[in-house]
Every structure is written in structure tokens, then in C-alpha cells.
Amino acid sequence: MITVEHLSKRYGDHPAVDDVSFTCTPGTVTGFLGPNGAGKSTTMRMICGLTPPTAGAATIDGQPYRRLGNPGRRIGVLLDASAQHAGRTGREVLTLAALTMGVDRRRVGESLDRVGLNGTAARRRVKAYSLGMRQRLGLACALLGDPGILILDEPANGLDPEGIYWMRGLLRDFADRGGTVLLSSHLLREVEAVADRLVVIGRGRIVAQGDKAELLAASGTVVRALDPAALEAALARAGLPGTPTTDGGVVVQTGAEAIGRVAAEAGLVLLELRPAGSGGLEQMFLTLTAGDSVQEAVR
């Protein structure tokens, strides 16, 4: 269990993280979402005791990270895949990590197999690795101590589509066996497929959090009319303003019936009327983080 309570970090006058609170529970994947510079990495670094908070606290199973004896056996961390010693081979990196954690060296081979870095790849030096291979090696290190918790900062960076699919399966399986996963990304669609819960951060503050299904259900209704301008006017008259979608529709924060009635009274022909689902979540994400790196966020 990861507990983050009123965590804040200021750099001079700049609030990088501002009063952030959330929990990550066993058996779940929590997607930590936000545009570039929102404060995801700083929050994760504070959880892992690498950056001292200005205020607030974070604990792992009730204890600050720095007080965990042999933390690699409790929590697997991947914050920066490029932080490995470039002159060592993948196998050497893992062997040293195994020695440090007191893990049986036989687990090195198993971990390399688990992340698909077997044979030749394991014998190559890290400086010859692609970013995707470094992410896989970082994940192998994080998993080596057989921890119950994983904290991963943008782990899909550099992975190809097959690699992203593979990683989702690995994280889902980890959580389904009772593990706790906190996974950051600036790409909504990347975490949407695997997360059970979402924590959305913008400019250092949490702008939304909760069960993914509930956030999706609460994300409104998509409506598309033959005459979009007339629909927009009718909705505005009814006090139901919408947010345009990229494909000519409108997301309205109410149910289908209310919108259907407005359209019927105005004599409008509707082409589409459905729960917004992930499109609505994307819209919500864009609205909540408006002005930040939104284009990046929905890629």
C-alpha cells in the first residue's frame, strides 16, 4: 500500500507539487496521469525518498521509504531507465542488484527471461541498448527482489507497440496476484488500458482521481447532430453547454435522456447519442489540464 498525504514540493517560488494526496491499494494498478511538467516525477521521487518534500509525507506499508530495510525486496522502482551504468552488461547490472539485495543469483536469469532480454541482449553493454531495452532492464531490476509494490515512471517510453502490450500484461498480472502498481504517464490512452484507478495531476495539483470505470461513467454523453450549430444553440438555451470533440460531436455533462429531449423539442436530427466513455475521459483530461501540454497528453 502506498499512502501519499498532503505532499508538496516547492522549488523557490514554484510549487512543483501542491498538496497531493492519494493511496494505491494491493491488487490495483493506479495510473498517474498528467501533462509534461505536471509534477508526476517529483511526486514519485518524494515517495521513494529521493527528493525531500516541503510538506506532507508518503509511506510504503505505513513506513517512509527510507526506513524500509532492504527496500528492493518490498518495492520495485523504475524512475529513469537511462540511469544504469552504461559500461556494464545487462546481466552484470542485474547480478550486482541481486548481490545488493541479497537475492539468489539464479533469479537474474529468470528476471532477464521475464522481460525478454535473454541470450545475446543480456551479454551486451547497456550503452548499446535502445531506450526500450533499457526500460526492460529497469523493469527486470524492479522485479528482481520479488516486491509487492511497483513504482514506474513513464515505463512505456521507448517501447514499441508489442512491448507496450507486453508490459500491460505483466503489470495486470502483477496486480491480479495482489501487487500494488503506481504507473505514471503523460499519455492517457497508454494507462487507460491497464489502470483500475486514475490520479490526474495538472500544474502540481490533483485535478481528478477515482475508479477508472466511475470516472468514465461520469464523463458525460457524446451527441452529434445533422445541424451542429443548431444543436449547440439548443443545448446552450437549455443550460447544457458542451465541449466539442475532435470528430464533430459534442460532450455534454449529463445523461442521454436530457439531451434527447432538448434535441426533440428543437426538432433536431441526431446522428449519435452515447455515453462518452474513454472519449469523455480524454475530453475531461484536456479540460482539466487546459493550458498545459495538452497535445502531448492525448497522443
Ligand SMILES: Nc1ncnc2c1ncn2[C@@H]1O[C@H](COP(=O)(O)OP(=O)(O)OP(=O)(O)O)[C@@H](O)[C@H]1O
Ligand atoms: N530539481 C528541480 N529544480 C527546479 N525545478 C524542478 C526540479 N525538478 C522538477 N522541477 C519542476 O517541477 C515541475 C514538475 O516537474 P516533474 O518532472 O515532476 O513533472 P512531470 O509531470 O514528471 O513531467 P514529465 O512528464 O515531463 O516528466 C516542473 O515545472 C519542473 O520544471
